Amino acid sequence: MPTVVLMDASLSMTRPVSLEQCSEELQRKNLAVAGLTMLFEHMANNYRLEFTSLVAFSSLWELLVPFTRDYNTLQEALNNLEDYDKTCLESALHGVSNVVQQEWGHACPTQVVLVTDGSLGIGKGSLRHSLQTLKGRPEDKKFPLPFPFPAKLFVMCIANAEELQMTDTMHNLEQLLQLNGGDGQIFTMEGQLCLKSVQMFTQIMLIDLYPDFPAVLRCGNLASDVQVFPRPEPVFLDEEIDPMPRHILTDLEIVGFIEIGDISSPPVMSRHLVLPIAVNKEVDDVGPGTTEEPEEETSANQQAGKVPNFCVLLHGSLKVEGMVALVQLGPEWYGMLYSQADSKKKSNLMMSLFEPGPEPLPWLGKVSQLGPISDAAENPYGEDDSKSPFPLQPKIKRSYAQNVTVWIKASGLQTDVQKILRNARKLPEKTQTFYKELNRLRKAALAFGFWELLKGVAELLERECTLLPDTAHPDAAFQLSHAAKQLKLASTGDSQYAAFDQNINPMHTDFSGGGAGM
C-alpha cells in the first residue's frame, strides 16, 4: 500500500544528540534521515512497486515528493531538507489527508509514517492543544483523524521512551493512534540515540510496515510460489455477529474456471498482482551440460525466468481463452484470477477479492454449489460452447421485468385504460391483447380495492359497443359486452367473480356456423 512519510522539519529536530559513542556531531534530524535512508533502500530493493511520498512540515506543510516509485528522488529531497520553525501537526495531517485523497481516492489503504523528535509543539497548533479542543468543533474544522481512507499510522520517534514519558508526548501520540481507529504503532528508540540504534529500530519498523505475504497458488497438483501485491488486508464483516478479522489464506486454491462473460465485471474489494517467486529453489535441474556454458554468470533471476512456472502458463491460457479462475481465499471467501493487460505488451496475473460470504455474486449463486461440468447430466455449455449455465435467474422477477401495474400517477392509470380502449376498437383482431390488458387492469383494481374503476371501465366498454361502426365485425360487440359484464360482476366483490387469480376469458363465438353460441 502507498506510504506517506511525514517528516518533522521543525527547529527542534536540529537538537544535537548527546555524544558518548558517536564521534561526529549529530542532530536528531541526521538520525531521522539515516533511518529513512535505510527505509528507502529497503523499499528500492524489495518493494519496487510500492508508492511513497514525502511531506515535510513545521507550522506549514509541503509536499516535497508526490507519490513515486523513484527512491532516488525521495532520497535527494530528504538530503536537501531544510530546517523550519515550530511543529504544527494538525495542519500537516490535513495535508496528508488531501494528498492521499487526491491521488488514490477513499478506498485505497494507505500508511502514514510520522517522523518526529517527539516535541510536538507548544500552545496553539500543538498536538496537545489540538487534542484538548477535539470536541465541539464546527464541521469544517474537524480534526483530520480518522482519515477518510483506511490508514495505518506509524510514528517513528527519534527519542527514547523515557524521554517521551517525562512529558505527556507519549500519551498524546497514543491518543492520536486511537483517533485513527487504533491501527498503527509508535516506535521509540532504545538506549542511546546514535546511528546504530536508529538502524536497529528501522529494522524493527520495516517488519511492521512491510510484512511479507508469501503464498502458494495451487491448481490441483500444479503450484507456484507467489507474492501477492499489495498485501491483502484483513476484512471485518457484520460487526454485530462476527467481529473477527478475516485474513486470506496463504494457500490459494483454484476451484475451477469461468468465462469472463459469465462472471461479468463483478464487484471486488481489492485487486492484487500475483507475482511468481522462486523460493529457495536453486535452479540446478536445468539439465546436464548447462553449467559449463558461458552463461555461468547469469544471475539467479535470469535462471528463474527459464524455469517453467505455473503462473505464466495459467496467465497465458486465461488470456487466450478469455476466462477467469475462481480461487478460494478462506472459508466462504473467494476471489478470481485473470489476465490484466496494462498495455498491449505488458500483461499480468491479477487477483481480485470478492466480499467474504457464501454467495458473493448473485448471478453465480452459492460458490460451494459450483461443481465440475462432469457432474451435470449434459454439458451445460453445450457441445459447441453455445450455451452457458450463467447467469442464474432469480426465482422472482424484479418489478421492472414483469410488467407491474402502478397507478400512483394519474398518467399510469390513463395509459392502461387507453390501451384497453385502443384494443377494443380493433376487435376481433386484437382479442388476445385486449383481454390481456383487461385482466391486468382487473387484477390491480381488485388488489387495490378500486372497484369504482372496474365499473367505470365497464361503462366505457359499453359505450364503445354502441359506437361500433356498421362495418364492424359482429364478434366485436359480443366481446365488448361480455367483458363489460364480467367487469361489473367483479366490481361487486362477489367471490365468484372477483377472485384474483381468475381471468376473464374471451367469449367463444362461432360465426362460420351461423349463430353465436356461448
Added chain:
Amino acid sequence: MKMFSVSHKTAFVVDHCPYMAESCRQQVECDVLTKSRGQGMIPLAPVSKSLWTCAVECSMEYCRILYDVYPLKKLINYIVSDSEFHILNSWRQEDQSTHELMSALAAVGPPNPQEDPECCSVLHGLVAAVESLCKITEYQHEARTTLMDTADRVANRGRIICLTNAKSDTHVRMLEDCVQETILEQNKMAAGSDRLMPIQQCELVLVHIFPQGEDTLVSDRPKKEVSSLLTSEVHSVRAGRHLATKLNILVQQHFDLASTTITNIPMKEEQHANTSANYDVELLHHRDAHLEFFKSGDLHMAGSTSRDSGLKETVTLKWCTPRTNSVELHYCTGAYRISPTDVNSRPSSCLTNFLLNGRSVLLEQPRKSGSKVISHMLSSHGGEIFLHVLNSTRSTLEDPPSISEGCGGRVTDYRITDFGEFMRENRLTPVPESPDTEASGKPPAERAKAQLERYTRYWPMIISQTTIFNMQAVVPLANLIVKESLSEEDLLTCQKTVYNLVDMERKNDPLPISTVGSRGKGPKRDEQYRIMWNELETLVKTHVAGSERHQRVLDCIIACRSKPPEEEERKKRGRKREDKEDKAEKSINKDSEDKSWQESERLKGVVERVKEEQGESEVIKDSPDSPEPLNKKPRLEEIQLPEKAKGPVSLLTMWTNRITVANSRKHQEFAGRISSVNNKAELYQHLKDENGMDLHENGKATR
C-alpha cells in the same frame, strides 16, 4: 447495515375500518377523448380512489422498491386491521413478493362502509404486528443455530409502519402506549419460548392519511423515544400523490437508499421513429453507490438536486456512448441492485428493457474541475439490473512488470492451448442443492477441486517436456484416465489406444519427440518409443489407485511394451528403412540397450539446452507474453548432433565435441557447416526438416 437491524423485519399495518372507504377526493380522468372521436359525446365521470386504495397502492410501491433492491433478508409482514386483524403473509422468504401480497389484498377487498365503526380499530393490527415481530425469521433461526452458545448475540429488532386515519393527537398517543404495552407483554412471553424472540428495538412509524381538502387533526412529529424499546414518529399526509412521495422518502430512509438520475438517454420518439429525444430516468439503489461522492464532497457538483419535498436528493449521471462489451472485465468496487422510481413510465421501461436485453451502459460523472469521468455502469445479470461502481481513481498497481519479466517468463513453449482445453473441461456449473448431492458427501466445489487434482497428477507444463501429450494417438486414453471411474467401454478405448501405439511402434511411425529444437532425427526411434512408453506409464500410474479398471489400463501398457530386446532387434533387422548409422549400432547390439539410454539422456540434455537457447530468440505464438523476438541467432547448436548414434563414443570424441561447441559460439558459423553432418553438408535436407516439422504439427491436432 447490520444483518439484523430494524430493517430486517417490517410489519405493515393498514387500517381497514369503514372510514378508510372514504374518497381521497382526488379525481382521475380516465376517459381521455380525442378530438376526432369525442364530438358530442358525454365523457365518463372521473373516478376517485378511496383512502384504502391510496394506502394499499403506496404501501405496495414501498414493497416493490424494497423487493427490487433487497430480494433477500429484508422481510415484510403485511397486516390488515378492522374488527379483527388479518395477516396476509408470513416472514418466510417465499412469501415475500408483491404478487403474493396483491393476491391476498384482493381477497380482503375494500373496507365495508356499512360495518359498525365501533368494533373496528387499527389496534388489532398493531397488537398483531408486535406479536409478529417476536416471531423468529428463518435467517434469525439460522444465525442462532450456527452461533450456538453465543446465540444471544442475534438481535431482534423491527419496524411497524401503520397507515391509518387517526382522530387526534391523543388518539395517536393511545396507539403508541398500546404498542409499548404489547411489547412488554410479548417480551415476557418470548423469553420462555424457542420460537419467539423478545423485541430489543422497535420503530413505530405512524402515517396519518386524510382526504384532500380537509384539515389534518394530527400533527407531524419527528422520531422520539417512547421507551428504551420503542421509538415513534408521526407523519400526517394527504392521500394520493403526497402519500406516495412520503412513502418513497420513507423507504429510502429505512433502507439506506439513494437516488440517481440517468440523464441524456437517447430514445426513439413514438410518433417520429427517426428522431430521438433525450430522457431522464430516476433509479433507487443502496446509497453506497454514491460513497465516493459523499467522501469527496463532489456530491453537489455531481448534479445533485433537491426535488419535491426538499428531502429527496438525486445524483445526476450522464448516459455515455460508446457502450461497453460484456467480455471486458471492469474494475468494479461495488454493484447495487436498482429499482426505477417510476417503473412503468415509457423512459424507465425503455431503459430497463435495453439493459435486460444484455447491454451495458457506462455513466459519466461531472466533476468539480469540470472534467468528466466514467464512474458507474448499468448492467443486468440474469434479469436483475445492477448499478456498478467503477474505480475512477489512480491505481497503486499501475505499470507493473510484465509477467514475461518474472519467474518462468522466458520459457516459450508452455502448453497454452492444452491448458486452455484443460480450463474448459474444468469450468464450473451450478449444481442444484438437493439431498442427493449431500448424500454423495462432498459439496460440488470440493468435487471441482478433486477433479482438478486428478487432472493434474501428471501435467507437464511445456511442450518439450512431453511426448504423449503431443500425440493425437494418445488423446483418447489421456482424456479417460483422469476420470474418477472408468466404464467397461472406457477401459476398452484405453486398451485400444495402447494397441494402436504398439501398432505404431511396429510400423516404426515417427514420434513428435525430438524434432523440437533439433534438426534431423534426434534420438532413435526405439529410444523415442521407450521415452513415450515411460511417460505413458507415469501418467497412468498416478491414477491406478482410482479403480480396478485404472489398474487394468496400466497392466495393459506394461504387458504390451515389455518385449525382450532380442525380439526388438530381430524386428529391426528385418526392416530396410534404417540407414547406415543404424547398422553401425547393430554391430554392438549387445550393450545397445544400456548405451542408448546414456545417449538419450545426453541428447535430452542437448535438446533442452538448445531449447533454452531458442527461448531467448524464438517466440512460440501460443504464449502471448513472450518477449519480442531478437535478431535470430544462427542455430549453432545443431552441430552438436553429429555423433548421432554411431556406436560407442570415445572420451576424446566427447571432449572434442564439447570444445567444438564452445568454440562455435564465439564466431559466426558457416552456413554449410551449420547444416553439415560429419562435416559433410547434406543436400536437400530441407525435405527432411519439413517432414520433421509436419510430424510435429500433426502429432497433436489443434482443437
